[in-house]
Amino acid sequence: MNAPLGGPTLAQERKLVTSIPGPRSQEWSARKSHAVSDGVSVGLPVYTVAAGGGVIVDADGNSLIDLGSGIAVTGVGNSAPRVVQAVQDAVAQFTHTCFMVTPYDSYVRVAEKLNELTPGEHPKRSALFNSGAEAVENAIKIARQYTKKTAVVAFDHAYHGRTNLTMGLTAKNMPYKSGFGPFASDIYRAQVSYPFRDGALSGAEAAKIAIDQIEKQVGAENLAAIIIEPILGEGGFIVPADGFLNALVDWARDNNVVFIADEVQTGFARTGKMFASEHYGIVPDLITTAKGIAGGLPLSAVTGRQEIMDATHPSGLGGTYGGNPIACAAALATIETYIEEKLDDRAVEIEHTIREHFVRLQDTDARIGDIRGRGAMMAVEFVKEDGITPDPGLTAAIARHSHQNGVVVLTCGTYGNVIRFLPPLSISNALLMEGLDVVAEALSVS
Numbered sequence: 077m078n079a080p081l082g083g084p085t086l087a088q089e090r091k092l093v094t095s096i097p098g099p100r101s102q103e104w105s106a107r108k109s110h111a112v113s114d115g116v117s118v119g120l121p122v123y124t125v126a127a128g129g130g131v132i133v134d135a136d137g138n139s140l141i142d143l144g145s146g147i148a149v150t151g152v153g154n155s156a157p158r159v160v161q162a163v164q165d166a167v168a169q170f171t172h173t174c175f176m177v178t179p180y181d182s183y184v185r186v187a188e189k190l191n192e193l194t195p196g197e198h199p200k201r202s203a204l205f206n207s208g209a210e211a212v213e214n215a216i217k218i219a220r221q222y223t224k225k226t227a228v229v230a231f232d233h234a235y236h237g238r239t240n241l242t243m244g245l246t247a248k249n250m251p252y253k254s255g256f257g258p259f260a261s262d263i264y265r266a267q268v269s270y271p272f273r274d275g276a277l278s279g280a281e282a283a284k285i286a287i288d289q290i291e292k293q294v295g296a297e298n299l300a301a302i303i304i305e306p307i308l309g310e311g312g313f314i315v316p317a318d319g320f321l322n323a324l325v326d327w328a329r330d331n332n333v334v335f336i337a338d339e340v341q342t343g344f345a346r347t348g349k350m351f352a353s354e355h356y357g358i359v360p361d362l363i364t365t366a367k368g369i370a371g372g373l374p375l376s377a378v379t380g381r382q383e384i385m386d387a388t389h390p391s392g393l394g395g396t397y398g399g400n401p402i403a404c405a406a407a408l409a410t411i412e413t414y415i416e417e418k419l420d421d422r423a424v425e426i427e428h429t430i431r432e433h434f435v436r437l438q439d440t441d442a443r444i445g446d447i448r449g450r451g452a453m454m455a456v457e458f459v460k461e462d463g464i465t466p467d468p469g470l471t472a473a474i475a476r477h478s479h480q481n482g483v484v485v486l487t488c489g490t491y492g493n494v495i496r497f498l499p500p501l502s503i504s505n506a507l508l509m510e511g512l513d514v515v516a517e518a519l520s521v522s
C-alpha cells in the first residue's frame with residue numbers, strides 16, 4: 077500500500093485499525109533503538125506516513141487527531157497547499173547558495189514581512205537562522221554588541237532551547253540540562269508572574285519582585301538583556317498577569333537593557349494575534365521567532381529595532397544554512413496563509429471551544445487546577461484533591477490514555493502536570509471536539 081498524500085484533503089477522521097502503536101510502528105521502534113541515540117526520546121511511537129488538516133496517519137493506517145502540531149509548528153496544517161506549492165517551485169530552482177555568498181530575494185522578502193508584522197512602527201531589521209535556539213543565541217549576541225554589557229536575565233519556568241547558551245537560559249533541569257554543564261556564565265534568573273502559583277500577585281507586584289531581584293543581584297549597569305516568553309511554553313503555558321511584561325519593558329527601556337520577547341512558540345497567529353506581545357500592548361526591542369514560521373520547514377529569525385540589529389560589525393552574524401531558500405519560500409506561503417485564512421480568528425474560536433470544554437468538567441472535578449492560555453495555545457494544570465499539589469502521575473495517565481485512543485496530546489510544565497493543546501489552526505471543530513472528548517474520557521478513567 078502506498079502512503080496517502082498529506083494535506084487538508086486527507087480524510088479528517090479518527091480511525092484506529094490496530095492497537096497503538098501498531099505492528100509496523102513497533103518494527104520501526106525496534107530499528108530506532110538500534111540506530112538512534114537513546115537520548116532522543118519519542119512521546120508517541122507511531123511512525124508518521126502522512127498528515128494534514130487535523131490528523132496524522134501512521135504506518136499501520138491509523139488516523140490520529142493532532143492536538144500538538146509537532147510542538148506548535150504546523151499552525152497552517154501539515155502540507156498546507158500554498159506551502160507545498162511554494163516548496164516545490166523553490167526546490168526545483170535552486171536548493172542552496174548561502175545567503176552570505178550569493179543572496180536571493182526570498183530571504184529579503186521574509187525579513188520585510190517580519191519587520192512589517194511584528195509589533196511597533198519603528199524602523200526594523202531581521203536576520204534569519206535555522207532553529208529557535210539559534211535565534212535566541214543570536215538575539216543575545218546582538219544585545220551584547222549593542223549595549224556593550226554582558227549579563228542576561230531569564231525567568232523561572234523559562235524554555236529557550238538546548239544549545240549551551242540556551243540551556244543556561246532554560247530553567248528546568250530534567251531533562252534539558254542535567255549532566256550537560258558547565259553552562260555559559262553571566263546568566264541570572266528572576267521570578268516570573270505565575271498567577272496560579274504565586275498567590276495571584278498582580279502584574280505590577282510580580283514585576284516589582286523581579287526588578288528588585290535584578291537590581292540587587294545583577295545591576296542594570298551590567299545587564300545586556302532580559303529575555304522572556306510572553307506566554308511561557310514548555311514551563312507550563314504560564315500566562316503572566318496583566319501589567320507584568322509592561323513593567324519589565326518600561327524598566328528595560330529606562331535602563332538601556334534590551335527586552336527580548338521569545339515568541340518562538342507563541343508567534344504566528346497561535347495565540348489569536350500574530351504575536352502574543354500584542355495581547356499586552358508591549359513593543360519588544362527584539363523578537364525571536366521560529367516554530368510556526370514556515371509550515372514545518374526549519375527557519376528562525378531575530379527581528380527588532382534597526383539601531384540594535386545594526387550594531388553588529390559586518391559578518392558578525394550568519395551561518396551556512398540560515399534563511400535557506402526553500403524554508404524562506406515556505407515561510408512566505410505560510411505567512412500568507414495565516415493572513416488570508418484569518419487563522420488568528422480561528423485560534424480565538426479554538427480557545428473558546430477548549431476553555432468551555434474544561435470549564436464544564438472543572439465544575440465536578442477538583443483535579444483540574446487551572447485552565448489557561450490564549451488562542452490555540454491552551455493548557456490544563458492537574459493537581460491533587462487539595463487543589464494545588466501538582467499531579468504528574470495523573471497527567472501522564474491522561475496523555476497515555478489519549479494516545480492509545482488516537483489523540484496526540486503533549487504534556488509540559490516544570491512539575492510535569494500540564495496537558496497542553498496546540499492544535500493546527502486548520503483543524504475542524506468536529507475533530508477538535510472529538511479529541512477533547514477523548515481527553516475528558518481519559519480524565520474520567522484515570
Ligand SMILES: *Cc1c(COP(=O)(O)O)cnc(C)c1O
Pocket residue numbers: 206207208209210212235236237238305309310338339340341342366367
Ligand atoms: C521550542 C522553543 C525554543 C527552541 O527552539 P528550537 O527550534 O527547538 O531550537 C526556544 N524558545 C521557545 C519559547 C521555544 O518554545
